Amino acid sequence: MTTTKNKLGGLFARQHELPGTPAPGTVTLSAHGVDLERGGGRKVLSGVDFEVVAGQIVALVGPNGAGKSTLLAALAGELEPSSGTVELDGTPLTHWAPIDMARRRAVLPQNHTVGFPFTAREVVAMGRAPWARTERQRHDEQRIAAALAATDVEHLAGRTFPALSGGERARVALARVLAQDTATLLLDEPTAALDLGHQEQVLRLARERATAGAAVVVVLHDLGVAAAYADRVAVLQDGRIAADGPPRTVLTADLLTRVYQHPVDVFDHPVTGAQLVLPVRGRHDDH
Template sequence: MKRPSGMARPLRITRALGAVRPRGRPVPPAAPVPGEVLAEAEGLTVRLGAREVLADVGVRVRAGEVLALVGPNGAGKSTLLSVLAADLPPTAGCVRIHGRPASDWSVPELALRRAVLPQSASLSFPFTVGEVVRMGRAPWTSVRPEDDGAAVAGAMAATEVTGLAARPFSALSGGERARVALARVLAQCAPLLLLDEPTAALDLRHQELVLRLCRERALAGDAVVVVLHDLGLAAAHAHRVAVLRAGRVAADGPPREVFTRGLLSRVYEQPVEVFPHPRTGTVVVLPDRAAGPSA
């Protein structure tokens, strides 16, 4: 299948990345101050059809931290991430990005301020890995294109996909695709990263790699929001966790304070054991298999 003549990339992809530019040049954001709130939701409610997916949710995302969204299936984690990214309008409540209502930003302005990794990535045309990662630079085309090469190379090296640069994206394994998709997000160089289950398709080594990258971006001053199912990864790498249950925030705070046996057993409807790792002191969460399932 050949790429249509004159089409560098599908329009639907470039729109998502902010390559469709309005009149005037978008201005990149200033470097965030440590602790600055880069995204927040207040009184957030989302209804999809007859179902209330989120109800009166409030959350703040600060520069310099990794915030993990955890909770059982259907708790509203991915929906909350989509609303924080301004990809899904709320039914009620307010979402602000970099201090302004999300709806006040144009698509190109948003693309310079937040980068989004969805749960799965698919492409309709046979792009190479290098071309996919370079798509992350689309928001910078009219701003600082001279930085593209270094940003792309750095993102590919960080996610260990440099050796895949010439391969078709469609020929990759699920784990390789996940890392290439993350490289595209990193190449976008936005100060707010919103990642939906970035470790789902990865082996143990690359799960740790991805979460270390999240910590490094936070250490550099960015804000990272990551949806995780693995409570061990969240406890080890997140500065703060928000536990969602049935569309509400059941708890929000540092993992050592939030991850308690009582709370997690109630939220997941499964008895768990919570104890400190004997060497690192990091919270460890395991199913309490001796207790059996919760009534």
Template sequence: MTSAVLLRRLLPHRRARTLPSPAAPGELVAKAVGLRVALGGRAVLDGVGIGVRAGEVLALVGPNGAGKSTLLAALAADLAPSAGEVRIGGRPAGDWSAGELALRRAVLPQAAALTFPFPVAEVVRMGRAPWAGTEREDEDEAAVAAAMAATEVEAFAGRPFSALSGGERARVALARVLAQRTGLLLLDEPTAALDLRHQELVLRVCRERAAAGDAVVVVLHDLGLAAAHADRVAVLHGGRIEAAGPPSEVFDAHVLSRVYRQPVEVFPHPRTGVPLVVPVRPGPHRRPASPPLPERDNSPSLTGP
């Protein structure tokens, strides 16, 4: 019995579901209004509002603890806000059942863990579970194959997920999200465990999904990746959105230096014009010169030998 079949049998009885229609380019797919989230007695998000549109990549950036992952979880309706509202597909997120949400948004968490040693292909196929019993169930094999090809994991399709490296697991987890084929992708630090080649691969996949009409929200720490691949960026700081807009407008040296508490320089790439963000560093380290040795006094001693 495959993992996908097992999941379908374990899932509770589904009521009739309305399948989502593709969003028009630029259409608002998800929206947060006046969002406040408190965790451990601290306001992690306070009065946040943001919209996510079809056909764009929105990058959430900011220092550690700024609220990026919390905002992503709230947009996914995985975390209930203490105030404000999240809307997905034009309806309050709480109005959708879990199964209906799974047809409309796919979520990639920071860490991917499985208890059972499922083969890679079966892990990717788990992304198709929400479509079981619908007219789009026939797309399962094609969706799984396309997702594995896009993330370059076909070579180890039969290996146990638990035997993979951290970077390989990250790509398999992304393949599962892609196989789900929803109009809204919410990705939390998908490049964190990846080498240079696969970081670029993942962000190219994000761009391709946006070009195909999906809305993509991605949490990134690398400002260079955000500048090169995102249509819009939102800079979070202290639970609020400090600035939002195209990277060319938002990546300002003064704003970033203040938000990150690290002086930076921002200048355009000489070929593409994409903003480059570089920390201000001291000049080359030079070893201080040794103090001169005292000259030897060869004069006769006044105290005798």
């Protein structure tokens, strides 16, 4: 009995220690043989093995219904696998207290809703809640200001969140995630509601965080953006990972044509040499 108490006490004490910065290449989050069912037993993930690595951006791509957002939610601990395990810093998610998970990973969902008329700055400040009553609380103002500036929403700080446009809400929500300042970021379609310039800004921010040592997972629909910014691309098909590796290895015309069930061209830009991924479109001849 004493041994059991000591083990539990040690686990509790270790969990509530503030996390350190993972070394480049460290696996911060992993899925092992994950199956997940939703909606009356419908299997949406099957036998998924997946690793998130410090210093990398990994993009989750695939057609609608492939399981991208479901995998992200399982990694975040928002959906519980029917079998298999998800580990954060080497410990199963089920063993972490919510506050400790929030100090190690930040999540940007697809939908950005707030039930009360908080200002944009107050929403961003919510990202600092996990660090309350710790030594890192002294960085709150600095982190909030930096996040507002990085996402180009400083001018929105005093406006109420529900009054913002969809794109403005998306950028404020991203600022909250950045202010949280965790070693792992999980971003679900962060560019969906944004114009071209702000899409590029978001991916540059993700790149900066990965370069600084963070592990970044991002769900994307634009395969060209995935090719341009991701270190790894995981292609999902019918709840399984069809391929996982560097963009030039994974994003091939044959694989993408099969997965998306539509012809896809993959080629290099004639000037920059960047990898381009485009759907094959029919030619409309004038008559």
